[in-house]
Amino acid sequence: MTGREPPPETLAISGGRGLARVDADAVQGASALLDAAAEGLRQAAGRCTSAQGALVRWTWTPDPLAAPFAGPDARAVAAAVALADRVSDAAAGLELRASRAARCALRLRLAAGLYRRTESLVEQAVGAFVSWNAVTVGAAVDLLVGGPAARTFVAVSQGMKGLAGPATGDPPVPRSVAPPPPATHEATEPSEDVAATLWRVVAPYADEAVAGIGVGLGGAGGLTHGAGTLSDLVDALLPASEVRVLALTDADLAGPSPGWAAPSGTVAEALARTGDLYAQGSGIVGRTGVGAPEGTLAVEQVTHDDGTTSWTVLIPGTQELLSPTHPFDAATDLDLMAHETADVSAVVGQALERAGADEDEPVVLVGHSLGGIAATALAASPAFRARHPVGGVVTAGSPTATFVTPAGVPVLHLENDEELVSTVDGRSSGENPATPDRVTVGRRLLASADAADLAASGSIALAHAMPTHLRTLAAARDSGNVQVAGVTGRLERLLDGTRAQTRFFAARRTTAGPDAVLAPGPEGAGEAGGAGGLSPSSGRTLR
């Protein structure tokens, strides 16, 4: 009879286009009625609990009319206890109905875009305390990396690189390896170790900590300036390089042929394909990775019913801490966060040009983690938009709040409280820029009833992985939320089409001199898509 307690709401959605005023008023009215009903049911449950207490109390109250030392009437006591149990069950049922009514009201508001998750006073106080302490940490780090000793170190490093002259020759291109077999089930056993438990407690305050560190590190310039300081330091330590894209053939992919002859079609499929580009695959149950070498991105050419063409660029995330061979590393992360020219942004432009994207054909940029930052940075870049009109942006687990995307471009961000990465911009999901075109879906995994979400809530890696972001997207779509429906509808008009051709490109860092030209090796593989090109698996020669 009582059933299960309905799960609490885990979603927080901001931005997007809401309802017309008349519809919004109707929704507010209906949900207010149901909220009042929930309150009434809670009061009824409370009365029942009091009634139960009165019955139980009687069973141990001495009978003033009974003979001295006479025992209680055993039958009457048993009857009273049984009755008290039935009243207790009724109270539990009413509590459940109260929760269900409140949940219905909340879901209606959420679907109509009229619900915003707010922090409690305690959460705000703890957040302020965390920020204040983090400023001190940031200032200390700034003294270390920006102080005289560090500046001398950077100057010496740059001087030595200058003395050594430009390096020549290309780093060896790693061969792709066969992807692991597809996952057969999601992790559903939540880790109970100390680190996981601690992370579940502190995760909601990660944005305040990062924002505080950013202020301490970057002063008035904030997090972007702080990232610039670190970026300069890392750039000084790394050899100078440039990036190029190498077109891959099917032979360069160690996994089964992805068979992406159809367009992604949906936001979910575009994100899943982005996850497939990782050497280890996406982790999505039943999907095998394409077996691409590290540092691979994909470009889909989508042909629509009316004969027009659009492009979808799939950009994966960080794959190494610092990589000499490809730009999907922490150095690029810092460049992007500092709003500086980043290698991944450059390779997206190159890949589109190699694929043959015309200047009037819209491009949808889809990215995970670092790829999402690059996608948002490109959409915010007037220079990129001058070459390629941006048709939309989708990011999963990316810190993007510091970028301003242009009006008219639909943007969807997927984030959660426990993944850490998307809060590296110092803002929680609810603090992302919210415009009629830009929607952020945040989620608190720890509050979810889904075992896979609970498992992910104690693991940064699982929380940041593509399957978790896809569950967030599914929850947002299932909620019927008008903002999410609106933005995904606009994106999917470009993601879907009658047919598609997908080209894969390996982004490579090279220290080759200006006269060095990359050429195909002896295997001379052609380019997927027939444009002619280079194969990383065949090696490269200078000529």
Add this chain to the structure above:
Amino acid sequence: MTSLDRLGHPGPLPPTTVLGSAREAGGEARTLLLTAHRSTADAAAGARRSLAVAWESEAAERFRDEVTALLVELDGDLARLEGLAGVVGR
């Protein structure tokens, strides 16, 4: 809909002999249960009015389905409270 009309009346069986404190406890419990019944009935009435939400969408349809299911359960709760109040009254 359930009714409260017969709650104040004795049942078909003769009342059991109750002690003074038991009568007081039963009276208190009964009053509380009747108040709970009234609150639940009011809540059900409010929930029923919310069904008239003037928003045409898939989410609104689902809302109506959920509230309708809730109302069925609340009818069961009302009947249960009525029965308990009757038993306690005896």
